[in-house]
Structures are given as C-alpha cells and as structure tokens.
Amino acid sequence: MTVKSAPIPSFGSKTTNKKPQSLFWKTIKTPAVLTASVVITALVIIAIFAPWLTQYDPTSIDPSYRLKSSTAEHWLGTDAYGRDVFTRVLYGARVSLIVGAGVALLSVSLGLVIGLFSGYFRWVDAIVMRIMDGLMAIPGVLLAIALVSLSGASLTTVLIAITIPEIPRVVRLVRSVILSVRNEAYVEAAISLGTPTLTIMRNHLLPNTLAPLVVQGTYVFASAIITEAILSFLGAGVPPEISSWGNVMAEGRSYFQLLPGLVLYPGILLSLMVLSVNVLGDALRDALDPRMTKRM
Numbered sequence: 001m002t003v004k005s006a007p008i009p010s011f012g013s014k015t016t017n018k019k020p021q022s023l024f025w026k027t028i029k030t031p032a033v034l035t036a037s038v039v040i041t042a043l044v045i046i047a048i049f050a051p052w053l054t055q056y057d058p059t060s061i062d063p064s065y066r067l068k069s070s071t072a073e074h075w076l077g078t079d080a081y082g083r084d085v086f087t088r089v090l091y092g093a094r095v096s097l098i099v100g101a102g103v104a105l106l107s108v109s110l111g112l113v114i115g116l117f118s119g120y121f122r123w124v125d126a127i128v129m130r131i132m133d134g135l136m137a138i139p140g141v142l143l144a145i146a147l148v149s150l151s152g153a154s155l156t157t158v159l160i161a162i163t164i165p166e167i168p169r170v171v172r173l174v175r176s177v178i179l180s181v182r183n184e185a186y187v188e189a190a191i192s193l194g195t196p197t198l199t200i201m202r203n204h205l206l207p208n209t210l211a212p213l214v215v216q217g218t219y220v221f222a223s224a225i226i227t228e229a230i231l232s233f234l235g236a237g238v239p240p241e242i243s244s245w246g247n248v249m250a251e252g253r254s255y256f257q258l259l260p261g262l263v264l265y266p267g268i269l270l271s272l273m274v275l276s277v278n279v280l281g282d283a284l285r286d287a288l289d290p291r292m293t294k295r296m
Contacts, residue, residue, distance in 0.1 A: 033283040036276035043273055047093040056084040058091045058243040067259060076265055079251055089266050091243035096225045096273065099159060103224035104217045106163045111170025112213060116201055118171060119178025129175070132168035140165030141227060145236045153239050162227050166220050173216055174209050181208045211288040218281030222274045229270055245270045 046053065062082035069077045076085040118128040135143075144161035151157050181187060182205070190200050231237030232246025240247055245266035252262025 030283070032279055036279040036283075039272050039276040040280065043093050043269070044097065046090055047097050050087075050090040050094060053090055054084065054087040056087040058083065058088045059241055067255060069259065070261075076261055077259055079248075079262055080255060085248070085262060085265060088243040088248050089245070089269060092245040092248055092266055093269065093273075095155070095238060095242060095244040096228065096270070098155070099162065099228040100221040100225045100277075102159045103162045103166060104221040106159070107166035107170050107220050108213055108217045110163075111167050112174055112206075112209065114167070115171040115174025115209075116178060116205060119175040120182060120197070120201065120205065125175070128171070132171050135165065136168045138165070141230055144227060144231055145234070148231065148236045153237065155238050155242065158228060158231060158237055161231075162224050166223065170213070170216060170220070173212055177209050177212060178205055181205055215281055215285045215288065218277055218284060222277040222281070225270065225274055225277075 060083065062078075065074070065078045065082040066080060067078060068074060068082075071077070074084050074086065076089065079085055079088070114128060118125045140162075143165050144158075147161035147164065148157050184204075187200065187204050190204060228237055228244065229246035229249070232244045233250045235250065237246055238244050240251070248266040249263045252259065256263050
C-alpha cells in the first residue's frame with residue numbers, strides 16, 4: 001500500500017491572503033466623506049479666489065439696481081442697496097472660514113495647554129475646573145453677545161467672543177485623557193526616574209490627546225461658523241459692511257417674500273459647510289478610535 005505524502009508548499013507561489021486595507025482609509029474613502037471633502041474644498045477655493053470669480057465689489061452700492069432678480073449681470077440678483085448677492089455670498093465664505101479656523105485653532109491650543117496642567121497637577125485641577133464649570137454655565141451665544149457689546153463689533157472681537165465659550169469643552173476633553181493616562185505604568189516609571197515634568201507631558205501625555213483633539217477641532221469649527229452666523233443675524237457679529245452669510249441673511253429677511261434667495265442662498269451654503277465638516281469629523285472619530293478598529 002502506498003502512502004500519499006502531503007504536497008509540499010511552494011514558497012514562490014501566490015498567496016490568497018492580502019494585507020487588509022487600513023481602517024482609516026476605509027473610513028475616509030466612503031462616498032459621504034468624499035462628497036463632504038469635495039464640498040469643503042470647493043468652498044475654500046471659492047473663498048480664496050473670490051476676487052477673481054466676480055467683477056463686483058461686495059460693498060459697492062447702486063440704488064438703480066435695488067432688489068433685482070437673477071439677470072445675466074447679477075446671477076443671484078441684488079439686495080436692497082443694489083449690491084450683487086453672488087459677490088456678497090462669495091466673500092461671506094471668507095468670513096465663515098476665517099472665524100471657523102481661527103476659533104478652532106485658538107480654542108484647541110489654549111484648551112490643550114490648560115487641560116494638560118489641569119489633568120497632571122491636582123491642585124491646579126481644583127481651581128481650573130471650577131472656572132471652566134462657571135464658563136460652561138453661561139450659554140455660549142449670550143456670552144459672545146455680551147463680549148461683543150462691551151468691546152464693539154469687529155472680526156477680532158467675534159473671534160475672541162466665540163473662542164472663550166469653546167475653551168472649557170476642549171479643557172474637559174484633554175483633562176479626561178490626561179487623568180486616564182497619568183496612572184499608566186510607563187508614566188509612573190518616568191516620574192520615579194526623575195524625568196522633568198515638561199518632558200513627560202511632551203513625550204507621554206501629549207501624543208494621547210492628538211487624536212481626540214483633531215476630532216474635537218472639527219466640531220468646534222462647525223460650531224463657530226453657526227455661532228458667527230447667529231451673532232451677525234442678530235446684529236451682534238461682524239460690522240454690517242463686512243460680507244458674511246449671517247449679515248446677508250439678516251439684511252434679506254425683510255424682503256424674503258419678494259426675493260427669498262437673499263436668505264436661501266447664504267443659508268444653503270452655510271448648511272452645506274456645517275454638514276460637510278460634521279461628516280468629516282464623524283469619519284475622523286471612527287478612523288482614529290481604537291475601539292472602532294477592534295470592532296471592525
């Protein structure tokens with residue numbers, strides 16, 4: 001009786017096992033995220049190249065063209081002062097992006113520093129968190145309106161007024177991460193070896209906060225855009241002569257029945273921007289969350 005031997009595997013043959021695609025790229029390449037990225041990129045391009053996309057000045061007034069509907073010269077019509085609505089909507093994207101990016105950068109930077117020291121030093125935590133709790137007890141829009149009313153309407157004032165209510169949220173996020181990481185064995189070992197505090201923060205604590213901060217930054221970006229539009233709509237935001245989506249909608253609400261596009265056009269772009277940023281933030285949260293990787 002002959003015994004058949006098992007086939008010897010060929011080391012040069014092709015294997016059917018392929019390296020699985022990274023979860024990050026799987027999440028980013030979904031249709032919803034790609035669409036959101038295209039919308040954000042398009043709005044950024046519009047904001048940067050606004051002077052080259054229109055021939056009109058957003059502040060130029062022409063009473064002879066008051067409240068005109070869409071024409072070959074004015075694609076989206078004109079407002080009550082004869083200003084081109086298409087031009088004002090394009091320039092409004094600049095204000096929204098500047099406010100969103102500025103508030104996200106400032107609040108994340110300041111919140112990171114405060115949260116690091118608050119989570120690491122217990123005596124600092126007792127003082128800082130009571131201040132943060134007090135700020136969070138005040139509605140962000142009301143606090144922003146109060147600050148703008150005290151210091152006057154300007155783009156810088158609006159940036160500061162929107163940033164202050166966002167800082168406590170970032171501080172609480174960073175603090176929670178630091179409190180969970182501070183008791184890890186490698187951090188305790190670094191402390192016992194006499195490693196300088198700043199070195200421990202930079203090498204061991206800070207890297208653990210980057211992923212949640214990126215996600216939080218996208219939500220702050222979207223929230224800042226909405227808050228700026230609310231402040232401008234209420235007359236407590238940037239000055240009326242500056243084109244912003246909130247100002248355009250505020251000036252067009254009195255003529256909504258006659259020309260609804262005065263409110264709808266900037267409102268649609270505002271909604272698309274906020275929705276796209278939130279979709280991108282959700283995708284980054286799923287891609288950077290280790291628990292999501294385990295479930296996948």
